[in-house]
Structure formats: C-alpha cells, structure tokens
Amino acid sequence: MPEPTPPQTVGPFFAIGLPWDDGPAVVEPGSGAAIALRGTVFDGEGAPVPDAIVETWQAPGDGCRGFGRCPTDGDGGWEIVTRKPDAAGGEAPHVAVAVFARGLLDRVPTRIYFGDEQAANAGDPLLSALEPARRATLIAAAEPGGYRLDIHLQGENETVFFGF
Amino acid sequence: MELLYPDYKSTRLRAPRRERIQLPRASTELTGPALWDGRVAPNDHDLTRQHDGEPLGERIIVHGRVFEAGGRPVPETLVEVWQCNAAGRYRHQGDQHPAPLDRNFTGLGRCLTGKDGSFCFVTVKPGAYPWGNHHNAWRPAHIHFSVFGRAFAQRLVTQMYFPGDPLFAQDPIFNSAGADRDRLVAAFDLDRTEPEWALAYHWDIVLARTPFEDA
Numbered sequence A: 001m002p003e004p005t006p007p008q009t010v011g012p013f014f015a016i017g018l019p020w021d022d023g024p025a026v027v028e029p030g031s032g033a034a035i036a037l038r039g040t041v042f043d044g045e046g047a048p049v050p051d052a053i054v055e056t057w058q059a060p061g062d063g064c065r066g067f068g069r070c071p072t073d074g075d076g077g078w079e080i081v082t083r084k085p086d087a088a089g090g091e092a093p094h095v096a097v098a099v100f101a102r103g104l105l106d107r108v109p110t111r112i113y114f115g116d117e118q119a120a121n122a123g124d125p126l127l128s129a130l131e132p133a134r135r136a137t138l139i140a141a142a143e144p145g146g147y148r149l150d151i152h153l154q155g156e157n158e159t160v161f162f163g164f
Numbered sequence B: 001m002e003l004l005y006p007d008y009k010s011t012r013l014r015a016p017r018r019e020r021i022q023l024p025r026a027s028t029e030l031t032g033p034a035l036w037d038g039r040v041a042p043n044d045h046d047l048t049r050q051h052d053g054e055p056l057g058e059r060i061i062v063h064g065r066v067f068e069a070g071g072r073p074v075p076e077t078l079v080e081v082w083q084c085n086a087a088g089r090y091r092h093q094g095d096q097h098p099a100p101l102d103r104n105f106t107g108l109g110r111c112l113t114g115k116d117g118s119f120c121f122v123t124v125k126p127g128a129y130p131w132g133n134h135h136n137a138w139r140p141a142h143i144h145f146s147v148f149g150r151a152f153a154q155r156l157v158t159q160m161y162f163p164g165d166p167l168f169a170q171d172p173i174f175n176s177a178g179a180d181r182d183r184l185v186a187a188f189d190l191d192r193t194e195p196e197w198a199l200a201y202h203w204d205i206v207l208a209r210t211p212f213e214d215a
Helices: A118-122 A132-138 B178-184
Strands: A034-042 A052-057 A067-071 A077-083 A094-101 A108-114 A139-143 A146-148 B059-068 B078-082 B108-112 B118-124 B129-131 B137-139 B142-147 B156-161 B199-202 B205-207
Touching: A034 A052, A034 A094, A052 A077, A067 A077, A108 A132, A132 A139, B078 B118, B108 B118, B142 B205, B156 B178, B156 B205
Parallel strands: A034 A146, A108 A139, B059 B199, B059 B205
Antiparallel strands: A034 A077, A052 A067, A052 A094, A094 A108, A139 A146, B059 B118, B078 B108, B078 B142, B129 B137, B142 B156
16 A cells, blocks of 8 residues: 655745746636735744745636645745635635745645635634634735735744644 | 654744644545646656757656555646756756756756656756755755645645665755655666666655545
8 A cells, every 4th residue: 555755845946846927816817806815924933934835726617727826925925816715515715725835844734714704704613613813813804905814834823734 | 744853944943833723624625726738838748858958967767656545546637846957956046056057957847647647757867965954964866746636635745866865864854754755765767767868767656645535
C-alpha cells in the first residue's frame, strides 16, 4: 500500500513555477458581482511575509474558475478577484484557502468567511464551534470593492488552520 | 505533521503553533480544480527545449505516476515543477549565488498526468547550492513539484531528490520529513534511460487519501 509523499516547503524561488499571469482572476475582473478578496500575510513577529503564495478554491461554474493563486508582494499583500460563493450544505458562504511560503513545511489550509453574512455565519457549524477570538480570524471584513482578511501564520492572532 | 522544525530556521516564525482544527465536514475541500485547458503548452514538459539552444548540464528524464494513498492513479491532473540550473542557480532575482545563469534554461515545467497517472519531464540535473541556514549549508540537488489531485485537501507541494546525495545528512529541509524522507528520493531507472541520450529517474507521488472517503 503506497504511503503519502511528504510535503516540502515551496522555498524562496517558487515564483519560477507557481504564479500564473491570470492566477488572481478567478472571475474576469469587471464581470458582474466580481469582488476582491485581499489581505496581508504576517509572521509570528508581525512582519509581513513577502514570499508566500495564497491559493483559493470554491465551487466553479458560470464564469467562475473556482481556483485562484496570488503570490504576496513586497508588503505581504495578496488579492484575488472572484465572486462570493453561495451558502451550501448548511455551511455559511466561504472560500477554501491554502497558504504556502518559505519556512512552511506544508501548505496551511484555512478558510475565508464573509463579515456581512452574520446570520449564515451564526448558523455555521464550524464557526459556531470556535471561540469568538479564534472565529474572528476566519471572517473577512467588507470594504469597498470586496473583503479583507489578514492571515497570521503565528502569534497572538494566529489564524485558524485546518487538518483533514 | 509538525511544521516547526527549528533546524530549518525559517520555520521558527512562520510555523503555526496552535493545534489544527479538524474540519467537521470538508465540503469545499473535497473537490478541487480539474480543468486545465490552456495551462500546458507542447514543450512545457521538456525543460531542455524552451529556448533557442540547449541548456548546459546532464540531461535527465524524470518520470513516475501520481497516485492516491490506496493506490488509485490520478489522471489528468496538473503537475508543475521548478528547479535551478545545472550550476545551482535559479532564474530568480532573489538568488545571488555566484554561479552562472544559463540563457537556455528557465527551470519551469508543466504537464498533465496521463490516464494512468503518469508524468514525464526532460530536464537537466539541478546543481547543489549554498544557502544561509547554517554554517556551510548546501541544498542537495532537488526538483520542486506541485501536484493538485482530485481534492483541494490533497494539494501537495514537495521536492524530489536524487539517490545517494552526500548532502542529505546536513540538510534540514530534507530531514524535516523524518522517517518518510526516503519517499522524496527518486530511483535511478536504467530501463527508461535512453542510450546515447539521457539518464532516467523514477519517482512516484502519492497524495493523501481524500478525506472522509470510503475505502
């Protein structure tokens, strides 16, 4: 029975292989209902992480590719353009996220929920099971043109990361 | 897996420290990107044919199959690779190792797996190179691999190494895989070695079982 191949860090030079020119465009920018999802990746001392890459996944269809990827810039910032997913299966609307970086031996999975979905978020089984301070690390704040959620790899505000 | 591996210094401020939350229901992560139209160009699997001339170095064939744990092959999934050139230099502005760039080598490859999960790249053997992790630190020769699989929960980025590398013992990244590290090492493959042309290496990639899936 084959055993899983261990993960290894993407290292500092993944920009050769992973980014796509259209990686951040999960839907065509300017198409109806397009929103930006953006944020900054921080390390355990609160310093921005300029060599991370954020990947996102949501149900595809109707002009939405589902998958996005965006390397962080020199200030740790990333942004994708997508559409807010629908609630499904008793869960609040969310986008699945994987963060890769030099110094991360494996990608770290998390999710982005939406701050203006209070009712759906209150009924979400995953969010409801988290302490409020931990829950807050998964909920993006609405702002002009989209939503913002910072990702803290470590430290007091460490983002909730998942296992499967 | 434990993400803090202090010998690899960059993990110290970047590895999450809190316990991971097991997703009660990985609904979204049970599916993943599957449509790769236009992502792979005809020469993308051959890193020696992406420029006017051939890159310098030892031409090699790297092939294998992508499986899920349990043995099911993963067909038509995207495999992306990147690597330094034969001199140990990446085509990246952050790489200041004083080894020459090769104008005939980018170091980027892509392919889709076949119906049996197979992939095959032609490239040059990457060189070892120094890095600042500890005194006299050198990375063993390796090729970075990115694999998607069927589910976002299976997403894997890893590194493939070459058998018998004397740099293994001092490399914390390789050793961070613990007892599983041997699964990162390709096997020399005389059967697929092409006479008068290129040595071959065989390396299979096994993705985690899809979560919550019945066996």
